[in-house]
Amino acid sequence: MPVKIKIEKKEKHTRARLGKLTTPHGEVETPIFMPVGTQATVKTMTPEEVKETGGRLVLSNTYHLYLRPGHDLVKEAGGLHKFMNWDGPILTDSGGFQVFSLGPLRTITEEGVEFRSHIDGSKHFFTPEKVMEIEQALGADIAMAFDECAPYPCEKEYAVAALERTTRWAERCKRVHKREDQALFGIIQGGVFPDLRERSAKELLAMDFPGYGIGGLSVGEPKELMYEVLDQLMPIMPEDKPRYLMGVGSPDCLIEGVVRGVDMFDCVLPTRIARNGTVFTHNGKLTVRNAEYARDFRPMDQQCDCYACRNYSRAYIRHLIKTDEILGIRLTTIHNLHFIQHLMQNIRQAIREDRLLEYREDFLKVFNAG
Numbered sequence: 225m226p227v228k229i230k231i232e233k234k235e236k237h238t239r240a241r242l243g244k245l246t247t248p249h250g251e252v253e254t255p256i257f258m259p260v261g262t263q264a265t266v267k268t269m270t271p272e273e274v275k276e277t278g279g280r281l282v283l284s285n286t287y288h289l290y291l292r293p294g295h296d297l298v299k300e301a302g303g304l305h306k307f308m309n310w311d312g313p314i315l316t317d318s319g320g321f322q323v324f325s326l327g328p329l330r331t332i333t334e335e336g337v338e339f340r341s342h343i344d345g346s347k348h349f350f351t352p353e354k355v356m357e358i359e360q361a362l363g364a365d366i367a368m369a370f371d372e373c374a375p376y377p378c379e380k381e382y383a384v385a386a387l388e389r390t391t392r393w394a395e396r397c398k399r400v401h402k403r404e405d406q407a408l409f410g411i412i413q414g415g416v417f418p419d420l421r422e423r424s425a426k427e428l429l430a431m432d433f434p435g436y437g438i439g440g441l442s443v444g445e446p447k448e449l450m451y452e453v454l455d456q457l458m459p460i461m462p463e464d465k466p467r468y469l470m471g472v473g474s475p476d477c478l479i480e481g482v483v484r485g486v487d488m489f490d491c492v493l494p495t496r497i498a499r500n501g502t503v504f505t506h507n508g509k510l511t512v513r514n515a516e517y518a519r520d521f522r523p524m525d526q527q528c529d530c531y532a533c534r535n536y537s538r539a540y541i542r543h544l545i546k547t548d549e550i551l552g553i554r555l556t557t558i559h560n561l562h563f564i565q566h567l568m569q570n571i572r573q574a575i576r577e578d579r580l581l582e583y584r585e586d587f588l589k590v591f592n593a594g
């Protein structure tokens with residue numbers, strides 16, 4: 225079994241779990257936030273810096289790496305771990321979401337998806353079999369199945385068709401996935417319809433994947449609706465398999481997801497807003513590029529002990545960002561990744577001490593007041 229989760233403790237008042245996820249490239253603690261490295265790099269960070277912020281498992285993307293530099297090149301380089309010099313676990317998303325979010329540039333059939341590259345408009349055709357070939361060549365520890373993510377909002381009929389195709393494609397992925405040192409995770413769809421979520425889950429649970437992505441969320445639906453879907457879905461998920469909420473998220477969504485039994489998260493938010501000059505602080509978000517910080521010689525977050533907050537002021541980081549100095553977005557990225565990983569560490573400690581609900585209240589009271 226290349227990937228398995230061992231639940232160390234269940235929080236007394238919620239569905240939250242503390243776990244250890246074992247992979248061919250090492251063991252990580254859950255709940256875990258996975259920094260996104262779409263094109264085989266967590267943008268602006270060296271692997272050592274990602275580790276220094278607390279990152280242990282990173283994401284990369286099949287669609288992007290297939291287009292550039294090509295999965296055959298990555299395989300020739302010795303696989304993704306060697307290519308990007310990351311010796312910890314890696315998860316690759318299947319690109320299902322990317323090709324669907326290309327909008328009019330794609331055509332869906334039972335066989336697969338024809339799409340045009342967002343780079344040069346060239347035509348490509350992804351089938352479950354092709355995506356498995358790509359992911360096995362890349363060599364991540366966890367590979368996501370090729371699925372169809374229904375948009376939000378969408379008609380129930382559309383969500384039914386997408387979940388049924390997702391189930392059929394999951395079977396096709398499983399049939400051709402041979403790499404022993406790579407775990408294939410199924411992805412649950414069903415939009416925001418409780419009965420469809422239950423049906424998608426049961427069909428995929430019957431295939432006995434080692435772990436499950438919860439797809440089709442964080443696609444524009446209200447947060448409360450996402451929480452409702454989780455409230456209905458989690459009770460039927462097996463205790464001994466990892467639950468991975470795809471594309472989530474912000475600090476409040478991470479806490480709410482853990483409360484509902486999610487083990488794994490990924491999101492571009494912390495690194496994306498960092499490149500726009502916005503950082504998370506204990507008092508909410510701070511856009512350090514704003515003029516009000518021009519002569520503010522305090523650290524971005526006075527409660528933070530990350531490299532950026534220990535050594536640089538808001539004024540200096542604002543100056544770097546305003547002058548397009550690359551160090552500026554590197555420092556905001558280091559801070560945001562550290563902030564999120566520190567939040568996850570506090571969440572895991574709160575589970576250990578059965579005080580996750582108190583932690584949620586305390587954290588959000590200050591964070592949302594900012």
Ligand SMILES: CC1(C)O[C@@H]2[C@@H](CO[C@@]3(CNc4nc5cc6c(=O)[nH]c(N)nc6cc5[nH]4)OC(C)(C)O[C@@H]23)O1
Nearest residue numbers: 317318319320321373439440441442443470471492493
């Ligand atoms: C939150 C935030 C900042 O994250 C950004 C942007 C828009 O939302 C995101 C994050 N949400 C997200 N939902 C997903 C659902 C699936 C899914 O159903 N299947 C598969 N294979 N992969 C998925 C990946 C997902 N990512 O999705 C893209 C478009 C990748 O950019 C992200 O808002």
